[in-house]
Amino acid sequence: MSTLVPLLQTQGLTMRFGGVVANDGVDFTLGEMELRCLIGPNGAGKSTFFKMLTGQLVPSxxxxxxxxxxxxxxxxxxxxxxxxxxxxxxxxVFNGLTVRENIWLAARRKATPRRINPIVDEILEKIRLGPQANAIVGQLSHGQRQWVEIGTVLAGDPELILLDEPAAGMTDEETHRTAEIIHEINLTRAIVVVEHDMAFIKMIARTVTVFHQGRIMMEDTIDKVLADTRVRDVYLGKKVAA
Known part of the structure; x- marks a missing residue:
């Protein structure tokens, strides 16, 4: 009988900067079509972990x-x-080009000439920017520019999308819309989100991985994570009500 291979898996993942250990033997497994949120206090190691996944850092x-x-x-x-x-x-993103042009340029790397325009139209609808398709990206709001980049990532037709603080700097309305976009994307592909905004995490989270001192402290549903006294002590404190 064949063993099912996880979509993404790390084993013993470690990152040292001189004498500082930023990640210490991290074992992490992500399944097909899963949505996982990574949280933790500043310095917990989640950003370093993300940078190793994305090729910005080579593990020790x-x-x-x-x-x-x-x-x-x-x-x-x-x-x-x-x-x-x-x-x-x-x-x-290319600030001097339109939303459509940004998505089109990203899509042409993989799409056939016949398929490219339907793919761009589908992505514009997914990221809620159909009405702004011909707007210059540099003139859009911060949140809209973030959605354009999500669209360019989607245009590459990945099986897994890694998002680093996608709601940072957004208005409440933009944050809610970003949560909707992430849920829709998750219908067809897996997503890992690194985020500080706990209100946003509560909008999107299913399974949450909590980092602390370079290691995974716990991994569970959002409700169980929020109720855990250890998590509250090291990260959530009194800011977030369960």
């Missing part, structure tokens, strides 16, 4: 595998070709 030790294929040490563009889409905190 341990492994990262996507569908059983090694990821650690590969460049970001190589990781993208494997089927992992990456959206960092700062929008990486």
């Amino acid at each position: 030790a341990g492994t990262i595998a996507f569908r059983g294929q090694p990821v650690a040490g590969k460049a970001s563009h190589e990781i993208a070709r494997m089927g992992i889409g990456i959206k960092t905190q700062v929008p990486n």
